[in-house]
Amino acid sequence: MTTSTLALRRGALTLAAASALVTATLALAPASASANDYPNKPITAVVPFGAGGGTDTQTRLWGEAMAPLIGERIIVENVAGAAGVIGTKQGIAAEPDGYTVVMGVASTITINPFTNPAADYSPMDDLQPVAQIGYTPYVMVVANDLGIKTLPELIEYGQEHEGELTYAGWTGVGEMARKGLEVKTGLKMTPVPYKGMVEAMTDIIAGRASGTIVDLASALPFIRSGDVTPIVMTGPDKSPALPDVQTIDEAGVKDYFIDSWVTLFVPKGTPMEIVEYLNAKTREALQTKAVQDRYEELAIEFRDYDVAQTEDFIQRQINGWKTLIDETGSGK
Known part of the structure; x- marks a missing residue:
């Protein structure tokens, strides 16, 4: 092989490598830009139940408090039906770009996957926990x-x-x-x-x-x-909102506890920068006086969880409800 031929081949290889690098960089650019300037349009929050319930109320309070902090509107979309399965699956199927979030509750996240044949999803595989909205x-x-x-x-x-x-x-x-x-x-x-x-x-x-x-x-x-x-x-503690109402334990029922929470999720694959951003802004929004006053009125507790703590909470809830489902023979 002549020296000139070898030089030409080396040049071709270098050009191919450079071209591949440019292509890879361009492919990555939209995702990076998307995360960096997020959000630049309204965010849709899917509530898997009808308007007027506790999940809807908390979502709207969250959305109103979030809007001025992120500079974009939160559009609440109520998608009722099948005990929350339809709306949850709509959230799972959304683009993982941070512009569609879905509100999860115990029924949709920790019960339906084990009891409802229509809930053919795995919460921790198909969704990313972001932040807790409220506990009641x-x-x-x-x-x-x-x-x-x-x-x-x-x-x-x-x-x-x-x-x-x-x-x-x-x-x-x-x-x-x-x-x-x-x-x-x-x-x-x-x-x-x-x-x-x-x-x-x-x-x-x-x-x-x-x-x-x-x-x-x-x-x-x-x-x-x-x-x-x-x-x-139906829990171990009295409520300040209803001080005269017995707890389940006082009523003579042991080892029984039903609670409620609303947690913010995004589709799996959403960039972690966006997940962390939504977590930080959610925690900021929920500590505003307007939200705290309303939460006190509604007997909702705020738990200031980061992403890892939110993930741990959801996993513990899944494990606990799975045990209860097994005890009552309610699995699908």
């Missing part, structure tokens, strides 16, 4: 016309009026709460499915449904208006 206890409420004030009274009523009690349900958490209570106390309530909280509470108020177990943030307006009767907190 659950409460059992019943129709006023039952004349019942405590859980023991409801159990006694159920024994004396077999088959008459109905349970309004619209989430996986609520259904697991009903099943768990039946296992622990023998209380039998016929489940009646509803599309969302507003429809369910409307029927309880009218006496067409006997009661339900629901997050306190959703139930509080109906309790304060006197439209339904709270009979027990």
